[in-house]
Amino acid sequence: MEIRNPSTIVYRKPVAGDGQDIWRLIKRAGGLDVNSAYCYLMLGDMFSETCCIAERDGRLSAFLSAFRKPEEPGTLFVWQIAVEPVLRGNGIGGALLKQVLSRQSNTGIRYLEATISPGNMASRSLFVAMARELASECKISEQYEASMFPESHETELLFRIGPFSEGK
Numbered sequence: 001m002e003i004r005n006p007s008t009i010v011y012r013k014p015v016a017g018d019g020q021d022i023w024r025l026i027k028r029a030g031g032l033d034v035n036s037a038y039c040y041l042m043l044g045d046m047f048s049e050t051c052c053i054a055e056r057d058g059r060l061s062a063f064l065s066a067f068r069k070p071e072e073p074g075t076l077f078v079w080q081i082a083v084e085p086v087l088r089g090n091g092i093g094g095a096l097l098k099q100v101l102s103r104q105s106n107t108g109i110r111y112l113e114a115t116i117s118p119g120n121m122a123s124r125s126l127f128v129a130m131a132r133e134l135a136s137e138c139k140i141s142e143q144y145e146a147s148m149f150p151e152s153h154e155t156e157l158l159f160r161i162g163p164f165s166e167g168k
Helices: 016-029 037-046 092-102 121-133
Strands: 009-012 052-056 059-069 072-083 111-116 138-144 156-161
Touching (some): 009 092, 016 059, 016 072, 072 092, 092 121, 121 156
Parallel strands (some): 072 111
Antiparallel strands (some): 052 059, 059 072, 111 156, 138 156
């Protein structure tokens, strides 16, 4: 589905009350590990500065969860990005990232990281494109081997973008 009027998309910080809608979106989006509804409630409540929601026509349509790494506050670790299936391919994932990076509270972030499974081509493409846009390199290394997971799961590769300059 092509978005005819991008101005109908509103980006904002999540709040605790968004938790159940975020949980439902993650389930609908597919391809992501679905965490507890409580987890999404806490993300909206305690990590709103590094998370972002996209609403289209007043309905939650995309969500990004991220946090600053405690040992590396200049690194934003992106945990999940979910976009309604019918809205994919419209740059919403990248816009969510840019919204978070542009916030005054996130000055000082010079690196983006995420773990991405080899089969997740959409996320791989997003991070490679973001590295290009930020005029930075994207280093890829193995982070979590498949054998580390209690159930069937692909190896997770670490994508690290940076350093990039502020205001990008």
